[in-house]
Amino acid sequence: MDAVILCAGKGTRLMPLTENRPKPMIPIAGKPILEHIINKIEGFVDNIYLIVKYKKEIIINHFKNHPKITFIEQKEIDGTGYAVLMAKEYIKDDFLVINGDIVFDDDLKNIVDYKNAMALTEVSNPENFGVVVLDDENNIIELQEKPKNPKSNLINAGIYKFEKNIFDILENLKPSKRGEVELTDAISELIQNGNMKGIKLNGYWNDTGRPWDLLDANKHLLKNIKTDIKGKIGKNVVIDGNVIIEESAEVKHNSVIEGPAIIKSGAIVGPLAYIRPNTVLMENTGVGNSSEIKGSIIMKNTKIPHLSYIGDSIIGENCNIACNTITANLRFDDKPxxxxxxxxxxxxxxxxxxxMGDNVKTGVQVSFMPGVKIGSSCWLGANCLIDKDVESNSFVYKKEEKIIIDKR
Structure with a gap:
């Protein structure tokens, strides 16, 4: 059996994190979302076909040496149905289709036993998803797309098992109102023929559609790590809980790391740094003197040298966070x-x-209000309070009148 993973989309709801990378390549728990999926299925599939388009070279460069992976570029037509159709010439038998931006616990052993099946999960806000209605034998009898009045709390989880004849259906579909060939339209035809099972997933599932979903998935995956310390540890360092410190990483004197946390290769922590739970420092990052990081993802090559606080945040690659930069993460009224x-x-x-996107620089004493987004390649001048989103390539600075008088 083979697997097709859909990785062509842009991920606009996750801007600015997807300005310079495809959504499936956003790192959580120390590696890209897509890598977590591949690790889960590579042991029981023969071939893995990645459907790529947006920023495809990033995906290709990362996985080019994987022996089971073939890359297929999605051409001129958009849509999940057309993306699956791109794999027609490669697929010889039944196959899996998986969205390339989901995080899940299930081992998929149940779904592979059926000819045509859709993985389902229960959510508290089904109106934001494709809602599924089952009969008593777990046949899907209705598929509602983001209904105002959902008939169940079971939703399409973005994992499918198909027979090869799904390609015949896809080839005859007309584009939707959005001008896309939709996979769900093909599934609707299977449902009408009574040929689509609904299989509930076990355990955690997250479609990582919004920034806080990424942090939630990161927190969940970190629950499963075990302590593995290979880097250099200085004097009086306190490590509490499950912590991974990779080879060539360094934790300098008098720093505190509370797990679960991951410190990737080349990262330098401290001295006197405080890394709190659910934090991941990617390769070649730096967190210096008296800086505190809590529940955050800090991407490659970003430096937070001294006297700063980053909480419940995602910081892109190649950023430089100047002294006394502070992120607020909680409203006064305690509301979302x-x-x-x-x-x-x-x-x-x-x-x-x-x-925060990539290549951002802050001046000293910059403060961020909760939930603001900073586009890539911005400069944020000293003493600024950032209380609104900042577009990419902006220079934000504050003008103050400085009065000097002769006091003699």
């Missing part, structure tokens, strides 16, 4: 932090800091 997602203000979670 509001975030701008594609022009719409939505409620997120109780604690959320800053979402």
């Amino acid at each position: 932090v509001k975030v701008n997602i594609k022009g719409k203000i939505v409620k997120s979670v109780r604690k959320l800091g800053v979402i």
